[in-house]
Amino acid sequence: MQSYHLTQWVLFFFIYSFIGWVWECCFVSVRKRRWVNRGFMYGPMLPIYGFGALAVLISTIRVRDSIPLIFLFGMVGATLLEYVTGAVMERLFNVKYWDYSNQKFNLNGYICLTSSLGWGLFSVLLVKFVHVPIEGAVLKIPTIIAEGIAFVLTVAAAVDVTQSFNDAMDLKRILAQLEESKKQIRKIQxxxxxxxxxxxxxxxxxxxxxxxxxxxxxxxxxxxxxxxxxxxxxxxxxxxxxxxxxxxxxxxxxxxxxxxxxxxxxxxxxxxxxxxxxxxxxxxxxxxxxxxxxxxxxxxxxxxxxxxxxxxxxxxxxxxxxxxxxxxxxxxxxxxxxxxxxxxxxxxxKMHDRTDRSYIRAARHLKGNPTAVSKRFSEALAELRKHMDEK
Structure with missing residues (x-):
C-alpha cells in the first residue's frame, strides 16, 4: 500500500462512508421491512464507516501482507474508534446511537466481541479485496479534478453535519423537555x-x-x-x-x-x-x-x-x-x-414552546437511528417513538 496525499484520503473517506451507508440502509430496511435512511446525516454517508476504513488502512499499512495481523490491527483500531465515537456522541447528545448492551462481552454498550470480530473481518476484506479497485480508481483521477471533487464533497458534508448536529441537539432538547415535563407533572400529581x-x-x-x-x-x-x-x-x-x-x-x-x-x-x-x-x-x-x-x-x-x-x-x-x-x-x-x-x-x-418543526426534525433524526437509546431520557424517547409509530 503506497502513501496517499490528503485529497486522496478525503476521497477514500467519502467513498467508504457511502458504502457504509448503503450497507446499513439495506441491512436495517430488511429487518424493519421498510426503507430506512440510516445514519446521523441527511446525505448518503455514514462517517463512522469512513473513519473506520481510514483507521483500518492506516493501522495495517505495515502489515498488509499478513492476514492475521490485518485482522488484529484492523479490529483493534476500528474498535477503539467505535468506542470513542459512541462515548463522545452520548456525552454530547445524551443519546446512544448504537447499543450493544444486549450482546455478550460488551463494554458499556459501545463495543462488543461480535462487533469487534466483524471489524476484523471487515479489515481483511477491505485491505485484500475492496480497497484494491477503489485505490486504483482514485489514483487515476487527475489531481486538480480530485481536489475539486474533494472540496465540493467537504463543503456539502460540512453543511450536512451542521444541519444534522442541529437536529441532534433538537432531539436532545425535546427529550430533555419531555422528561422534565413528565417529572413536573408527576410532582404536581x-x-x-x-x-x-x-x-x-x-x-x-x-x-x-x-x-x-x-x-x-x-x-x-x-x-x-x-x-x-x-x-x-x-x-x-x-x-x-x-x-x-x-x-x-x-x-x-x-x-x-x-x-x-x-x-x-x-x-x-x-x-x-x-x-x-x-x-x-x-x-x-x-x-x-x-x-x-x-x-x-x-x-x-x-x-x-x-x-x-x-x-x-x-x-x-x-x-x-x-x-x-x-x-x-x-x-x-x-x-x-x-x-x-x-x-x-x-x-x-413550555408545551406551547415546543414547536411542530422541532418535533419533525427530532423525529426524522430518530427515524434514521432506530437503534438509538438513552439512559437519561428513556421514558421521553419511548414516548417520542410511540408518537412516531402512531403517525
Whole structure:
C-alpha cells in the first residue's frame, strides 16, 4: 500500500462512508421491512464507516501482507474508534446511537466481541479485496479534478453535519423537555394527591370540631331557652296563684258581706242586691281584663325575647360558619394551591414552546437511528417513538 496525499484520503473517506451507508440502509430496511435512511446525516454517508476504513488502512499499512495481523490491527483500531465515537456522541447528545448492551462481552454498550470480530473481518476484506479497485480508481483521477471533487464533497458534508448536529441537539432538547415535563407533572400529581388528602383529613377534623362546637352552642342555646321558659312559666304560675288567692279572698269577703246584708235586708233591699250583683260582675270582669292584659304583656315580652335570641343564634351561625370555612381552607393551603396552579400554567407554556418543526426534525433524526437509546431520557424517547409509530 503506497502513501496517499490528503485529497486522496478525503476521497477514500467519502467513498467508504457511502458504502457504509448503503450497507446499513439495506441491512436495517430488511429487518424493519421498510426503507430506512440510516445514519446521523441527511446525505448518503455514514462517517463512522469512513473513519473506520481510514483507521483500518492506516493501522495495517505495515502489515498488509499478513492476514492475521490485518485482522488484529484492523479490529483493534476500528474498535477503539467505535468506542470513542459512541462515548463522545452520548456525552454530547445524551443519546446512544448504537447499543450493544444486549450482546455478550460488551463494554458499556459501545463495543462488543461480535462487533469487534466483524471489524476484523471487515479489515481483511477491505485491505485484500475492496480497497484494491477503489485505490486504483482514485489514483487515476487527475489531481486538480480530485481536489475539486474533494472540496465540493467537504463543503456539502460540512453543511450536512451542521444541519444534522442541529437536529441532534433538537432531539436532545425535546427529550430533555419531555422528561422534565413528565417529572413536573408527576410532582404536581403527587402534590395534588397529598394536598387533597390533607384537605380531606383537615376538613373532616375541622368539620367535626365545627359540628361539635355547633352542637355545644345549640345545647347551650336550648338549655338557656328552657331555663328562661321555666322561669317565665314559674313566674306565670306564681302570679296566677296569687291572683286566684286574691280572687278567692275577695270573693269570700264579698260573700260574707252579701250574706249579712241579705239576712238583714232580705225584704227591703232586693233592688240593692241586684245593684251589688251588677257591681260585683263588673269588678270581676275588670279583674279578668287586668289579668288578661298582664298575660298578653308577658306573652309579648316573651315573643320579643325569643325574637332576639333567634336573631342572635342566626348571627352566630353566620359568623361561625364563615370563620370555619376560612379555617378549613387556610392561608397556607391557598398558597399551595396557587403554586400548583402556577406550575401547571408553566408546564402548559413550555408545551406551547415546543414547536411542530422541532418535533419533525427530532423525529426524522430518530427515524434514521432506530437503534438509538438513552439512559437519561428513556421514558421521553419511548414516548417520542410511540408518537412516531402512531403517525
Amino acid at each position: 403527587e402534590k395534588l394527591k397529598v394536598a387533597s388528602e390533607e384537605f380531606v383529613e383537615d376538613y373532616r377534623q375541622r368539620a367535626g370540631e365545627f359540628v361539635e362546637d355547633y352542637r355545644q352552642r345549640a345545647g347551650e342555646f336550648v338549655e338557656d331557652y328552657r331555663r328562661r321558659v321555666e322561669e317565665h312559666v314559674e313566674d306565670y304560675r306564681g302570679r296566677a296563684e296569687e291572683m286566684a288567692e286574691d280572687y278567692k279572698k275577695l270573693a269570700e269577703e264579698h260573700m260574707d258581706s252579701y250574706r249579712q246584708r241579705a239576712e238583714e235586708m232580705v225584704e227591703g233591699y232586693k233592688e240593692e242586691i241586684k245593684v251589688q250583683k251588677k257591681k260585683r260582675r263588673e269588678q270581676i270582669n275588670s279583674r279578668k281584663e287586668e289579668y288578661l292584659a298582664r298575660v298578653h304583656a308577658r306573652r309579648e315580652e316573651r315573643q320579643r325575647l325569643l325574637a332576639r335570641l333567634s336573631e342572635r343564634a342566626e348571627l352566630l351561625m353566620k359568623e361561625e360558619f364563615t370563620s370555619k370555612v376560612d379555617e378549613l381552607i387556610g392561608e397556607d393551603k391557598r398558597e399551595e394551591y396557587a403554586k400548583i396552579k402556577k406550575n401547571i400554567s408553566r408546564e402548559m407554556t
